Amino acid sequence: MRQVSDGPVLRLDHVSKTYPGSRKPALDSVSFEVAAGEFFSILGPSGSGKTTILRTIAGFERPDRGRVLMAGVDVTQLVPNKRDVRTVFQSYALFPHLTVAENVQYPLRMQGVSRPERARRSVEALEHVAMEGYATRLPHQLSGGQRQRVALARAIVSRPPLLLLDEPLGALDLRLRQQMQHTLVSLQKELRIAFVYVTHDQSEALSMSDRVLVMRDGRIAQLGTPLDLYYKPQSEFVAEFVGNSNMLPVDFEPDRESYVATIQGTKLPEMRSNVAGQGRVAIRYGHVKLEADDGCERRAGELAGVVENVLFLGTSFEVDVRCGALRIMSSVPASHAPGFVNGQTVKVAFDLTEARLFHG
């Protein structure tokens, strides 16, 4: 970690929450810690409970069971305005009747900070997000990206130890989103504020975070560093959600003293198991190798396929290959040379060194 800390700035201890009128719990015994100055992301599909976690930390939802601790103090029953945490809302939630400067000064005004001090610190916060020239504008006179920056300035102006961000980049276009990712990371490093960042965009979570919490149906699916999640997903769900992976059904059939995996009747000699049965294997797009069908015999572990579709993604081509009833996606590095074309027959090989196998 970047900072020698006395302890976690935030701890959730077996937090559970069921919304009134709903039978399924929104959060089911969720526990984790966030260290001071850490960039901590919560990743999951919509409805997985990630926003409920955020709202529970901010104090807008009371957990049914469990505790929320900040810097070691139990704040579970504390109202939002008594908590030392700020939120960047998904919708920005800028006050429409206040200027940019007044919006940014709002938390300071609530704390009773003197007027000159407020002015000084709001200018400073606006400088952090390069919005110092807009202090006298009203929110509706700003673009979406500018509103986003003002919301960020308002959240950091009182230097909270913990900042909550609820899909803050969701409404921005791709270029702005990439710019803001850099802004956020450098701001977070500079201010040493712990970020709890909610997103459903896996690339965003992986590229920015120190650690990522993957949520599914109100439970923790996995908690780890981006590298952990990417290379050692603990479940099919995480593998599919985090890395761009094909989930391929495999059968283990007896072969000599153990069992060998087969896909569509083709044996994969490199994948063996001690038990028989079915499973699913996660193979990332980039580990599916394609080769034009030259008419020669297929090597062991290779499938025959037909190219269905090719997307050019800039740094790579994404090729959709049909192998019998299966659809397999392959990522092929881009080059000037003509790649694959629709309807072409290809040989499909798998690099199984990082493939994850899930029995079941």
Add this chain to the structure above:
Amino acid sequence: MASLAEAASAAEVKPRKRLALHIDPVRIPVYAWLLLIVVLPNLLLIAISFLTASNGRLNFVLSFGNYARLLGSAGFWRLLEATLEFSLIASLCGALAAYPMAYFVGRIAHRNKALLTILVLVPLWISLLMRVFSWRLILGQNGVLNSFLVTSGLLEQPSAAFLYTAASVVLTFAYVSIPFVFISCLNAFEKIPAALIEASEDSGASKFQTFCFVIWPLTRRSLAIGFSLAFLVTVGDYVTPSMVGGMNGTTLGVLISSQFGMANNWPYGAALSIALILCVGVVLAVVLWLCPARGVFSGDEGGAAKARTHATPSALTTLSGALFYALAIAFLYAPLLLMVLFSLNDSTLQSFPLQGFTWRWYEALAGNGGLIAAAQRSVIVAVCVVLASTLIGTGFALTLHYRRGPGSQLIELLLALPLAMPAVVLGIVMVLGTELVGVPSGLPRTVVGQASFIMPVTMLLVLTRLRRLDPSLMEASRDLGAGRFRSFVHVIFPLIRGAVISGALLGLTLSADDVMVTLFLSGPSQTLPIWVFNQMRFGFTPSVNAVFTILGAIALTSVVLSQVVVRLRTNALSDMPGD
């Protein structure tokens, strides 16, 4: 040569184009209405205020005599002060009651919000005459308040100090004000996205600070507008003061109406009207200036937080809010219920204890020829006014929406002007207008007069609906091969039908209840409210209670009907985005 021909044809086309830009033939009816119903009558009012009258006849000599007379008249200043004071205090009381009610319904109550809203608004549909009259039942010398005080031993004998005082006018005005302020504020409270409240609390603001720095600045403009509405409605009301005001409760409105009645001095009445309008304008400008609006919702503050959950208010807040709301509702409905009760009471006295159940007041109505004739006239007037207003209002709304041209906004404002005029002034303006164009006295005059303020209501309702439609719907329909007319029939009309129908029903109750404008125009052919009003001046029978109960029931039915229509429409369309 070719270029010459081109130039020639261009020269030929150009003037035609410019002409078309100036007078769009589709907008001619709009201009005609504007001229005949709004502009000319009002100009006439101004013109006539500079004439004089002797023995009820106009002298066509320009003079400032009327203005000199009213400026020098102590009576005028006293009445003006009283008029503004009554309306200001009453609107303020109404605002003090309605603002917390709107806060409760808009931000605290979770369930039955539609019902809670309707309950406050229903009195708007109940005849004003009935509401004012019901206060007489309470405040009068034989009224409920007196009989309660005497029987409970607080008073030796019934007091005359309640009715026919300034206080009774203010009380009745405040009673009338509540729904206007409520509807205006409710909208503002509901529009505040939950995320803004959360952002404020997240920034460390307490509930009180959040109210002061976020909720109040975002709702004060609507409070001011509601206050202004209440002020306008009460300041132009000359019926209430004449019914409950007595000597000390007279207002400028009463004086103005008498210039067009018994005093028969039109020029002086016109000058008084203009003085009243100017004062009202100044008051409203000050009110709106005191409550500035700043910033615009950019539409993205709502976000997901709004759909999810409200921040749950504390039990104490909810309870005290509910209690306040219930008290206010009791205040709104008690007089009305009393009236229903007395209409079934077997006694000519309007006091407790009740003497037993009877239908005889209703039976008496059936044999009353004057009443039945008046009711028939009311039906004829209402049908004519509603038909005309709905057709013209819808047509004008479509014209203004789809044929926007230079000055559209001004035209819209001018068309709605009769709604923003004190009722007593509108009444005399319509007298002048119909006199000028030569509309025969009686029912035709009443129809024109009522349409002058009912047409704008239906037009504005339809226009609001049209503006909320996705503009690309019309384009999509044209793109898919439908012409303008077929696009209207198959796409636009089904979408605005709800607004048209509820506009018609609202127009129906407005027409059936109107006293202020009709009183000036009906002459001997009295409509039902006018007949009742005259009956009450000559003396009271409990049959009046019965008439009002029936009228109230009809009004309620049409409210419920229009709500059902709107509900059905919105349910059918609820899955449309941006709707």
